[in-house]
Amino acid sequence: MNVTLEMIDTLRQRAKVSYEEAKEALEVCNGDMVAALVYLERNNKIRDNHCSDAGYNFANTIKGLVRKGQETKFLMTKGDKVVINVPMNALILTTVFATPVTIIGGAVGIFTNHKMKIVKPNGSDVDINSAFDKVSKAVSNVASDVVPVSGNDNKAE
Template sequence: MSINLEQIDELRKRANVSYEDAKAALEQNDGDLLCALVYLEKQNKIKPDEIPSSESKFFKKVKKLIKKGNETKIIVKKDDAVVLNICVTLGVIITIVATPIVITALILALATNHKIRIQKKNNEDLEVNSIFDKMSLAVNKVTTKITEEMKSE
C-alpha cells in the first residue's frame, strides 16, 4: 500500500512526531492510522503537545486579560499636563495592595480638578470616562460651593 502526504500529516498532527517516524509507522501498519498511533505509542515516540499542561483555558484568559490591561492606560491630567500615566494592570495591583491610599488619592484628584481618563491602545473613548466626567463635575460643584461659603464667612 502506498502512503500519501495527507496520512503522514494526520499522523504527525495526532502524535506530534517527525515525518520520518510517521511514514515508518504507517508503512509498518499498512497505512492504518489507528494501528500506526498504537505502534508509535508502544515505542514511546508520541511527544506531548508544545503547550504545557498547566496552560489551561483559565491561564490563557488571564494572560489575555493582563495583555489587554497592559495596553490600556489610566491617565490623570491637570490642565493638560499629565500627572500620572500607568497601565490598568498596575493600577489594579496598586488598588489591591493599597486600597485606602488609592481611594484617598482618587477623591483628592477629583477635588483638585484633575481629569481621570481610561485610554485604550487605539485612543478609543470609553464609557467609564463619561462617568469620571460626571463625578468630576459633581465634586467641582461641591468644592466651589464650599469655597464660596468659606469666603463669605
C-alpha cells in the same frame, strides 16, 4: 510535498496543537512528521498529556488579560500636562493592596479638576470623567446646600 488533512490530524493528536500550528509545522518541515514534531517541540507548542485543555485555556486567558492590562493605560491629566500614566495592571494592584491610597488619590483628582481616562491598546479612549463629573457635581451641590443652611443658621442666632 503536499500536506494532507490526515497528516494534520495525526500531528494534532500527537502534539495536541491547533490545525493552524500542525499545518505550519508540516509545511515548514516539508511533510516530515518527525521533523514537524521536533519543530513544534522547539517552539514550545507541544502540550504534554498532564495539561488539560481547561487548564491550558485558563492559562492562555490569564496571559491575555495580563497582556491587555499592560497595554491599556490609565491617564490622569491637568490641562495639557499628564500627571499619571500607568498600566491598568498597576492601577488594579494599587487598588487591591492600597485601597485608601487609591480612594484618596481619586478624590483629590476629582476635587482638583484633574481629567481621567483609560486608553485602550488601539488608541481609543474610555472617558471616565462623565461619571466622575456627576459625582463632583453631586458633592458640589451638597456642599452648596450645606453652606447656605449653616450660614442661615448663623444669621438667625
